Amino acid sequence: MTDSEPTPLPPTEADETGGDASGNKIRFGKAAVLFTVFLGILAGVGTFTFGYGKGASYLSNNPETCVNCHVMQEHMDSWQHSSHHHVAVCNDCHLPHHFLGKWVTKADNGFFHSLAFTLQNYRDPIQIKPRNQRVTQAACVDCHQDVVHAMLPVNAGEDMQSCVHCHSDVGHAFR
Amino acid sequence: MASSNNRSFGWLAILTGLVALATFGVVALLINIFERKQEARAPFVRLVDVNEVSTDPKPWGVNFPLQYESYLRTADTSRTEYGGSHALPPSKLEKDPWLKRLFAGYAFSIDYREARGHAYMLSDQEVTKRVTEVQQAGACLHCHASIVPTYRRIGLQEMGVEPTEEKLAEGFHQEAVMAGFKALSRKPYEEVYAELEKTPDGVVEPSGDGDPHLGDAHPVSCLDCHDPDTMRIRVTRPGFIEGIAKLANSDDPVPHLPSIQRWRDSGSTEPYDPNQDSTRQEMRSFVCGQCHVEYYCANKMTLTFPWSNGLKVEDLEQEWDETEFPDDGGAFYDYVHKETGTKVYKAQHPEFELWSQGIHARAGVSCADCHMPYEKQGATKVSSHWVRSPMLNVHRACQTCHNVPEAELKARVDTIQGRTRALMDRAATAMTDMLDAILAAQEAGASEEQLKPIRDLQRKAMWRLDYISSENSKGFHADQEAARILGESIDYSRQAQAAAYKLGK
Numbered sequence: 154m155t156d157s158e159p160t161p162l163p164p165t166e167a168d169e170t171g172g173d174a175s176g177n178k179i180r181f182g183k184a185a186v187l188f189t190v191f192l193g194i195l196a197g198v199g200t201f202t203f204g205y206g207k208g209a210s211y212l213s214n215n216p217e218t219c220v221n222c223h224v225m226q227e228h229m230d231s232w233q234h235s236s237h238h239h240v241a242v243c244n245d246c247h248l249p250h251h252f253l254g255k256w257v258t259k260a261d262n263g264f265f266h267s268l269a270f271t272l273q274n275y276r277d278p279i280q281i282k283p284r285n286q287r288v289t290q291a292a293c294v295d296c297h298q299d300v301v302h303a304m305l306p307v308n309a310g311e312d313m314q315s316c317v318h319c320h321s322d323v324g325h326a327f328r
Numbered sequence: 329m330a331s332s333n334n335r336s337f338g339w340l341a342i343l344t345g346l347v348a349l350a351t352f353g354v355v356a357l358l359i360n361i362f363e364r365k366q367e368a369r370a371p372f373v374r375l376v377d378v379n380e381v382s383t384d385p386k387p388w389g390v391n392f393p394l395q396y397e398s399y400l401r402t403a404d405t406s407r408t409e410y411g412g413s414h415a416l417p418p419s420k421l422e423k424d425p426w427l428k429r430l431f432a433g434y435a436f437s438i439d440y441r442e443a444r445g446h447a448y449m450l451s452d453q454e455v456t457k458r459v460t461e462v463q464q465a466g467a468c469l470h471c472h473a474s475i476v477p478t479y480r481r482i483g484l485q486e487m488g489v490e491p492t493e494e495k496l497a498e499g500f501h502q503e504a505v506m507a508g509f510k511a512l513s514r515k516p517y518e519e520v521y522a523e524l525e526k527t528p529d530g531v532v533e534p535s536g537d538g539d540p541h542l543g544d545a546h547p548v549s550c551l552d553c554h555d556p557d558t559m560r561i562r563v564t565r566p567g568f569i570e571g572i573a574k575l576a577n578s579d580d581p582v583p584h585l586p587s588i589q590r591w592r593d594s595g596s597t598e599p600y601d602p603n604q605d606s607t608r609q610e611m612r613s614f615v616c617g618q619c620h621v622e623y624y625c626a627n628k629m630t631l632t633f634p635w636s637n638g639l640k641v642e643d644l645e646q647e648w649d650e651t652e653f654p655d656d657g658g659a660f661y662d663y664v665h666k667e668t669g670t671k672v673y674k675a676q677h678p679e680f681e682l683w684s685q686g687i688h689a690r691a692g693v694s695c696a697d698c699h700m701p702y703e704k705q706g707a708t709k710v711s712s713h714w715v716r717s718p719m720l721n722v723h724r725a726c727q728t729c730h731n732v733p734e735a736e737l738k739a740r741v742d743t744i745q746g747r748t749r750a751l752m753d754r755a756a757t758a759m760t761d762m763l764d765a766i767l768a769a770q771e772a773g774a775s776e777e778q779l780k781p782i783r784d785l786q787r788k789a790m791w792r793l794d795y796i797s798s799e800n801s802k803g804f805h806a807d808q809e810a811a812r813i814l815g816e817s818i819d820y821s822r823q824a825q826a827a828a829y830k831l832g833k
Contacts, residue, residue: 184337
C-alpha cells in the first residue's frame with residue numbers, strides 16, 4: 154500500500170469512483186462495473202466447472218466418486234471382487250478414521266490426484282505413496298485390533314510387517 | 329483527486345487482472361475435465377476397409393492409430409545388457425569368437441549380429457551376408473515377411489483357381505495357404521521374394537507408371553496376427569499351425585496351455601486348431617510362437633517345427649534324430665561342422681520352447697504381457713505394439729504383478745542372466761576343448777567307427793550350447809532349465825573330449 158506518486162489534494166466528494174454516500178444512489182465507475190462483470194464471469198464459470206466436474210461428490214463417501222476419473226476403474230472393479238466390498242468402501246481403508254485426519258488426507262489426495270490426472274504425468278501402474286500406505290495400515294489395525302493386538306509392536310511406531318504384504322487381495326482382488 | 333482516481337483505478341486493474349487469471353485457470357481446468365471425459369468414451373471409427381491381402385500396415389494404422397504408433401517405434405533402438413535393439417547391430421562373432429567355431433561350415437559363421445526391432449526384420453535379412461553370400465531357401469520368408477497372402481495366391485494357383493484380388497481378399501482360406509506354403513518352402517530365397525512383390529495389397533494400389541509392384545514386401549504386419557474383419561488375434565503361419573497340432577497329438581504335459589489338454593480330453597478327431605480351440609491368453613503367446621521357435625528352414629524339406637514329442641530340448645532333439653530327409657532319405661542334419669566333419673543340428677531362437685519350461689508360463693503369463701504390456705492412452709488400455717525387452721519398460725512389464733521396487737526386479741534379472749552367461753562361457757570353453765581333442769584324434773588317425781560315439785556326444789553338446797546361446801533371453805525365460813541344458817552341454821563336451829583322448833592313447 155505505498156503511494157507511487159505524491160497526493161497534493163485530498164479526494165473530494167465529487168469523485169466518480171464508487172462508495173459515494175452523499176446521495177441515495179450509489180454510483181460506480183466504468184472500471185468497477187467491468188470488474189464486477191469479470192468477477193461474475195469467474196463465479197459463473199467456476200460454479201459450472203464445479204458442477205461439471207462433479208465437485209460435490211468429492212465431499213461424499215460414495216465409491217462411485219473415485220471412478221469419476223477413469224484411471225481408478227480397475228481399482229474399483231477389483232474392489233468389487235474383493236472380500237471387503239460389502240464392509241468397506243474406498244474411504245474406509247484409504248482415509249484415517251478420525252475427523253481431522255480424514256479431511257486433511259482427503260484434501261491432500263484430492264489435490265495431488267487432480268494434479269496428476271490433469272497433467273497426465275502419473276506412473277502406470279499407479280503406486281501408493283508411503284503416507285497413504287501408513288493410512289491403509291492404520292485402517293486395517295483400527296478395525297481388526299481386537300484380533301491382531303497381540304501382533305502389534307510393543308511401542309507405537311515401531312516397525313511391523315504391513316498387513317497387505319500377505320493379505321494383498323483383501324481390498325483389490327486379482328491385482 | 330485525479331491521483332486517488334488513478335490509484336483506485338490501478339487497484340481495480342490489478343484485481344481485474346487477477347480475476348481474469350483465475351478465470352483463465354478455471355476455464356483451462358474445465359476444458360481439461362471435458363477432454364478427460366471425452367477420452368473415457370473411447371470411440372472407434374473404421375475408416376479404411378482392410379482385408380486378407382492388406383499387408384501394408386499403414387491403412388490399418390488409420391483405424392488403430394495408437395497401436396500403429398507404437399508398432400512404428402520398433403524402428404527405435406535401445407539396448408539392454410543382453411538384448412534390446414541396436415542401430416547397427418554389433419557382431420556377436422566378434423564378441424564371442426567361439427561362435428565361429430560352433431558354426432564353422434554354416435552361414436552363421438560369416439555374419440551373426442545382435443537382433444534389433446521388428447521393423448528391421450526384412451531389410452536386415454536382405455543385407456546379411458548369410459543371404460547375400462550363401463544361397464538361402466525361401467522358407468526364411470515364412471517369418472521375415474508378411475507372406476501369407478502370397479502363400480494363398482500360390483496355393484490357389486496350385487489348386488487351379490484363378491487368384492484374383494477379390495478371391496485373395498475374401499477370406500483366410502487355410503487350405504490354399506497351406507498349399508502355397510508347401511509349394512514355396514523349398515524354393516530359393518530370391519524366387520520367393522519376387523513372388524512377394526507380385527501379390528496385390530487390396531488397399532494400397534500399384535502406382536500407374538508401369539511400376540511392376542502390386543504391393544511392396546513388408547516385414548511382420550497387422551495382418552499376420554489379426555483378423556482384418558474382427559481384429560481378433562489369430563495365428564497365420566503354416567509352420568506353427570502344423571507344429572502346435574503335432575504338439576497336441578504328443579503326450580507332453582503342457583499345463584501352461586490348458587486348451588491343448590482340453591482338446592486331448594475331448595477325444596476330437598479333428599487336428600488341434602489354435603484359431604478355434606485356444607484361449608485368448610494362449611493366443612497372446614501363440615502369435616509370437618509363430619516365429620520365435622526352433623525350426624528347420626532350409627531347402628531339403630518343408631519348414632518344420634519339431635514338436636512331435638514335446639517342447640523340451642531333448643524332445644526336439646529326439647524328433648531331429650528320428651527325421652530323414654524326404655528326397656535322398658539320409659538322416660537329418662542342419663550342417664556339417666567344418667572343422668570335425670560331424671553332422672550337427674542348429675538351434676534357432678527357441679524362445680517359445682524355453683518360455684514353456686519357465687515359471688511365468690506356468691503362472692499363465694503370456695509373451696505379450698511382458699513384451700507388449702498394456703499402457704493407458706487416455707482412458708483406453710492399449711497393448712503396446714512396441715515389442716521390446718521388458719527391461720526397457722520394467723514398471724509396466726513387471727510391476728503390474730510384482731509389487732517390489734524396480735531396482736530389485738532389475739537386479740534379479742541381472743543375477744539370472746549373469747549366471748546363465750557364466751555357465752555359457754564354461755560350456756563354450758568345454759566345447760572348444762572338445763573340438764581340439766577331436767581334431768587331435770582325427771590327426772592321430774582315428775577311424776570313423778571309433779569316432780561315431782564321439783560325434784554323437786559332440787552333436788548333443790553343441791546343440792545344447794547353441795540352444796541357450798541363440799535363445800534371446802539369456803536364460804530368463806526359464807532360468808533353471810537353461811542352467812540344466814548348459815550343464816548337460818558341458819558334460820557332453822567333456823565326455824567327448826575324454827573319449828577322444830582315450831583314442832589317442
